[in-house]
Amino acid sequence: xxxxxxxxxxxxxxxxxxxxxxxxxxxxxxxxxxxxxxxxxxxxxxxxxxxxxxxxxxxxxxxxxxxxxxxxxxxxxxxxxxxxxxxxxxxxxxxxxxxxxxxxxxxxxxxxxxxxxxxxxxxxxxxxxxxxxxxxxxxxxxxxxxxxxxxxxxxxxxxxxxxxxxxxxxxxxxxxxxxxxxxxxxxxxxxxxxxxxxxxxxxxxxxxxxxxxxxxxxxxxxxxxxxxxxxxxxxxxxxxxxxxxxxxxxxxxxxxxxxxxxxxxxxxxxxxxxxxxxxxxxxxxxxxxxxxxxxxxxxxxxxxxxxxxxxxxxxxxxxxxxxxxx
Amino acid sequence: xxxxxxxxxxxxxxxxxxxxxxxxxxxxxxxxxxxxxxxxxxxxxxxxxxxxxxxxxxxxxxxxxxxxxxxxxxxxxxxxxxxxxxxxxxxxxxxxxxxxxxxxxxxxxxxxxxxxxxxxxxxxxxxxxxxxxxxxxxxxxxxxxxxxxxxxxxxxxxxxxxxxxxxxxxxxxxxxxxxxxxxxxxxxxxxxxxxxxxxxxxxxxxxxxxxxxxxxxxxxxxxxxxxxxxxxxxxxxxxxxxxxxxxxxxxxxxxxxxxxxxxxxxxxxxxxxxxxxxxxxxxxxxxxxxxxxxxxxxxxxxxxxxxxxxxxxxxxxxxxxxxxxx
Numbered sequence: 001x002x003x004x005x006x007x008x009x010x011x012x013x014x015x016x017x018x019x020x021x022x023x024x025x026x027x028x029x030x031x032x033x034x035x036x037x038x039x040x041x042x043x044x045x046x047x048x049x050x051x052x053x054x055x056x057x058x059x060x061x062x063x064x065x066x067x068x069x070x071x072x073x074x075x076x077x078x079x080x081x082x083x084x085x086x087x088x089x090x091x092x093x094x095x096x097x098x099x100x101x102x103x104x105x106x107x108x109x110x111x112x113x114x115x116x117x118x119x120x121x122x123x124x125x126x127x128x129x130x131x132x133x134x135x136x137x138x139x140x141x142x143x144x145x146x147x148x149x150x151x152x153x154x155x156x157x158x159x160x161x162x163x164x165x166x167x168x169x170x171x172x173x174x175x176x177x178x179x180x181x182x183x184x185x186x187x188x189x190x191x192x193x194x195x196x197x198x199x200x201x202x203x204x205x206x207x208x209x210x211x212x213x214x215x216x217x218x219x220x221x222x223x224x225x226x227x228x229x230x231x232x233x234x235x236x237x238x239x240x241x242x243x244x245x246x247x248x249x250x251x252x253x254x255x256x257x258x259x260x261x262x263x264x265x266x267x268x269x270x271x272x273x274x275x276x277x278x279x280x281x282x283x284x285x286x287x288x289x290x291x292x293x294x295x296x297x298x299x300x301x302x303x304x305x306x307x308x309x310x311x312x313x314x315x316x317x318x319x320x321x322x323x324x325x326x
Numbered sequence: 327x328x329x330x331x332x333x334x335x336x337x338x339x340x341x342x343x344x345x346x347x348x349x350x351x352x353x354x355x356x357x358x359x360x361x362x363x364x365x366x367x368x369x370x371x372x373x374x375x376x377x378x379x380x381x382x383x384x385x386x387x388x389x390x391x392x393x394x395x396x397x398x399x400x401x402x403x404x405x406x407x408x409x410x411x412x413x414x415x416x417x418x419x420x421x422x423x424x425x426x427x428x429x430x431x432x433x434x435x436x437x438x439x440x441x442x443x444x445x446x447x448x449x450x451x452x453x454x455x456x457x458x459x460x461x462x463x464x465x466x467x468x469x470x471x472x473x474x475x476x477x478x479x480x481x482x483x484x485x486x487x488x489x490x491x492x493x494x495x496x497x498x499x500x501x502x503x504x505x506x507x508x509x510x511x512x513x514x515x516x517x518x519x520x521x522x523x524x525x526x527x528x529x530x531x532x533x534x535x536x537x538x539x540x541x542x543x544x545x546x547x548x549x550x551x552x553x554x555x556x557x558x559x560x561x562x563x564x565x566x567x568x569x570x571x572x573x574x575x576x577x578x579x580x581x582x583x584x585x586x587x588x589x590x591x592x593x594x595x596x597x598x599x600x601x602x603x604x605x606x607x608x609x610x611x612x613x614x615x616x617x618x619x620x621x622x623x624x625x626x627x628x629x630x631x632x633x634x635x636x637x638x639x640x641x642x643x644x645x646x647x648x649x650x651x652x
Contacts, residue, residue, distance in 0.1 A: 043369070045448055047414040047462060051455035088373040090416065090460035122371055129377035130456035134416035136373060 042146070044082035044139040048073045052131040056193075057174060062102045064193040066109025069133045072216070074117060074197035075266040079214035081147040081206040082139030084117055084199065089124035090134040097131060117199065147205055147212035147270070152230035156210050156271040156297040161198050162290055163244040164219055165255050166191045168262020185246065195266035201289050205270055208280040212270035218261035220307050220314055223269050227297075227306035230271075235308050236295030260309065271297055368472070370408035370465040374399045378457040382519075383500060388428045390519040392435025395459045398542070400443060400523035401592040405540035407473040407532040408465035410443055410525065415450035416460040423457060443525065473531055473538035473596070478556035482536050482597040482623040487524050488616055489570040490545055491581050492517045494588020511572065521592035527615050531596055534606040538596035544587035546633050546640055549595050553623075553632035556597075561634050562621035586635065597623055 050069045052058060060068075070087070077084040089110070093102075114121065119137075170192035173182030182188060198214070205212055213226045219236075227234050238256055247255040272280055277293075284291045300306075305313040376395045378384060386394075396413070403410040415436070419428075440447065445463075496518035499508030508514060524540070531538055539552045545562075553560050564582050573581040598606055603619075610617045626632075631639040 045412070045414060045462075045464065047416050047449055047451050047460075049416040049418055049451045049453045049455075049460070051418055051453050054453060054455055086371070088371060088462055090373050090375040090462075092375055092377055092458055092460075123373055125373050125375045125460070127375045127377050127380060129375075129380055129458060132418055132455060132458045132460075134373075134375070134418075134451070134458075134460040136371075136414055136416075136462040138371065 042141045042143055044077060044080045044141045044146070045136065046073060046076035046080075046139075047134065047136045048076065049132060049134040060193070062105030063109035063112075065131075065133065066106045067113050067194045068192070069135055070110055070113040071195045071197055072266065073135045073137045074113070074119075074199060075195065075214045075216065077137055077139045078198040078202035079147060079212050079268060080139070080141065081145060081202045081209075081212070082141040083203065084119045084137055084139040086120050086122045086138045087114075088122060088136045090132075090136075091124065091126045092129040092132040092134075093126070094131060095128050098128075113194075117197070145206045147202060147209055149211055149213050149226045149229035151209075152211035152226060152232050152271040152297050153273070154232050154297050154299045156232075156273055157277060157293050158223070158234055158236060158269070158271050158295045158297060159291050159293050160215070160219065160242065160269050161201055161267040161292075162196075162265070163242045163247075164215070164260075164265055164267065165241075165243055165247050165258035165262050167195070167264025167266065168218075168258035169247055169250075169255075171262070171264060172258075187244075187246070192264065195264070197266065198268045198289075200287065201268055201284075201291070204283055204287065204289075205268070205272075208276045208283070209270040209272045212268055215265040215267045215269050216263060218263040219265070219269060220260050220309070221263070224306045226269065226271070227300075230297075231300050232297045233300050233306055233308065234295055235298050235311070238310050240292065240294045242290070242292040242294075260314075368467045368469055370403060370406045370467045370472070371462065372399060372402035372406075372465075373460065373462045374402065375458060375460040386519070388431030389435035389438075391457075391459065392432045393439050393520045394518070395461055396436055396439040397521045397523055398592065399461045399463045400439070400445075400525065401521065401540045401542065403463055403465045404524040404528035405473060405538055405594060406465070406467060407471060407528045407535075407538070408467040409529065410445045410463055410465040412446050412448045412464045413440075414448060414462045416458075416462075417450065417452045418455040418458040418460075419452070420457060421454050424454075439520075443523070471532045473528060473535055475537055475539050475552045475555035477535075478537035478552060478558050478597040478623050479599070480558050480623050480625045482558075482599055483603060483619050484549070484560055484562060484595070484597050484621040484623060485617050485619050486541070486545065486568065486593050486595050487527055487618075488522075488591070488593040489568045489573075490541070490586075490591055490593065491569055491573050491584035491588055493521070493590025493592065494544075494584035495573055495576075495581075497588070497590060498584075513570075513572070518590065521590070523592065524594045524615075526613065527594055527610075527617070530609055530613065530615075531594070531598075534602045534609070535596040535598045538594055541591040541593050541595050542589060544589040545591070545595060546586050546635070547589070550632045552595065552597070553626075556623075557626050558623045559626050559632055559634065560621055561624050561637070564636050566618065566620045568616070568618040568620075586640075 050056060050065065050072065056065055056068060074084055110121065166188060169182055170188035173180065173185060173188055174192065177183050211226050211230055213222045215222045223234050241259045243255050243259055307314050376382060376391065382391050382394060399413065400410055436447065492514060495508055496514035499506060499511060499514055500518065503509050537552050537556055539548045541548045549560050567585045569581050569585055633640050
């Protein structure tokens with residue numbers, strides 16, 4: 001980390017509480033952090049960027065931006081079956097935004113999520129410029145473990161965690177009608193700004209799953225990536241998709257569209273051999289992790305259609321882009 | 327890495343050549359990269375962000391932006407005595423900038439520097455938004471080695487590599503008079519867009535140095551950080567500062583100001599016990615690495631003045647900020 005005097009003070013003032021975790025040989029305050037882990041054999045590394053008016057609205061509070069940024073990144077660790085340990089923060093923010101209150105709120109958001117998951121901020125860079133948050137997470141992944149996109153086989157069952165469509169419903173509430181039913185729904189707002197990374201599930205899945213991905217762009221898009229990497233096709237059934245009762249009060253067309261291609265759900269989508277079904281569902285139940293079987297993997301069809309929903313092929317629809325753009 | 331379909335194609339198209347190095351178990355194309363290194367005991371991690379109009383001018387070419395971004399980050403690895411191995415890229419760019427030509431140029435710049443230093447791109451995230459490049463570098467650092475800011479002792483000699491003031495001179499040329507002598511100076515332009523990270527020196531210094539920092543904000547500012555971390559004061563002598571003959575043609579006041587507080591030099595500033603002088607200078611000479619002794623460490627004075635130049639105390643002046651701002 002190359003820090004100007006101003007940045008030095010800024011990081012010292014606002015982010016120092018975030019650095020005291022195990023494995024940090026040198027944290028904030030040198031040119032780079034140095035980390036060590038006992039018996040470390042592999043490390044998972046993921047980078048995600050959040051941009052104002054693209055990934056969060058201009059009116060989002062500093063704390064909300066911070067929790068969302070870190071949770072979204074942690075979801076990538078969950079999808080790898082890795083245990084998150086350390087992160088770096090590249091924070092670009094306009095001079096007029098960099099108030100004490102804003103920085104305290106942002107730091108509090110990071111601290112909340114970091115404490116929940118026992119991860120340490122080990123370095124970063126703050127610069128003046130348009131509000132952009134880029135986080136790089138490092139996690140431990142013992143050799144021989146891990147979840148990848150390319151291991152699904154024909155015949156495997158397809159599962160998702162939690163409920164689908166909540167991310168899109170929250171976005172709809174935030175953007176089109178903040179005073180409406182969706183915009184005022186606390187569960188959806190919490191899901192948008194604090195999506196719960198499925199880390200416990202990811203770690204457990206290393207014993208069962210053949211492939212895994214997190215759902216950030218929508219089920220069809222992300223399951224499509226998994227199918228492409230594994231060279232199989234997915235058959236999913238819309239009546240099996242887990243939908244929260246609140247969303248079921250809307251039109252079926254609406255909630256299914258959100259569940260299939262809405263994005264921002266940060267649930268895991270994963271596959272496992274049928275022979276593992278019983279053991280896996282027992283493990284999930286005993287850990288109180290909601291999971292739902294939504295379909296099966298089949299051989300890749302001749303037209304390279306990766307996804308069939310209710311026996312109809314669908315083109316991969318990615319999630320909305322620049323949601324909050326002017 | 328959470329990739330939308332568009333990003334997936336973008337990274338596949340432009341950045342795939344950058345990923346094939348040793349130690350990469352899983353590179354681009356999953357939720358996170360997985361890395362492994364034999365006998366890995368410690369890892370150095372550094373993040374740096376470059377923002378348009380702050381760290382490079384709006385008219386900079388894509389390739390120039392990429393080489394500068396990566397070289398600046400590599401300089402942090404040099405300052406730690408670490409061997410850079412892997413990096414992630416968070417690239418935020420306006421939709422109108424994301425042309426095929428721009429992306430090819432940017433990718434070529436990364437590839438050039440990555441090949442020179444045998445490092446691999448292992449992941450990243452591309453998003454629409456104001457042009458911002460954030461790179462996180464990971465490097466290996468065997469246990470017990472490494473260069474830190476806090477090891478300098480009173481009596482240690484202070485050295486810098488290369489010549490000082492070139493970064494500020496290049497900036498002056500770029501900003502105030504692109505058609506003038508400085509603006510047309512190829513060596514200075516090359517230094518600005520491709521500052522040579524002092525990696526070989528950093529690795530070697532692990533055997534000699536008591537403390538080290540890279541000069542990004544200017545000698546006085548960065549040596550000030552080193553002194554603060556080590557709780558000593560530095561006595562430096564302006565006539566000993568290494569200045570390139572081209573800069574010596576300008577006024578002495580001008581080139582000394584640039585050398586002392588101009589920034590963007592990306593040389594190393596380091597300290598070592600006098601007893602090491604002979605062995606170190608012999609090592610540097612045999613490796614053809616130019617280094618210059620510029621002063622000595624003394625006990626911290628009562629007023630916490632960290633730096634004295636020619637026996638006069640100076641306040642720490644940081645490098646310019648928002649150089650290219652409108």
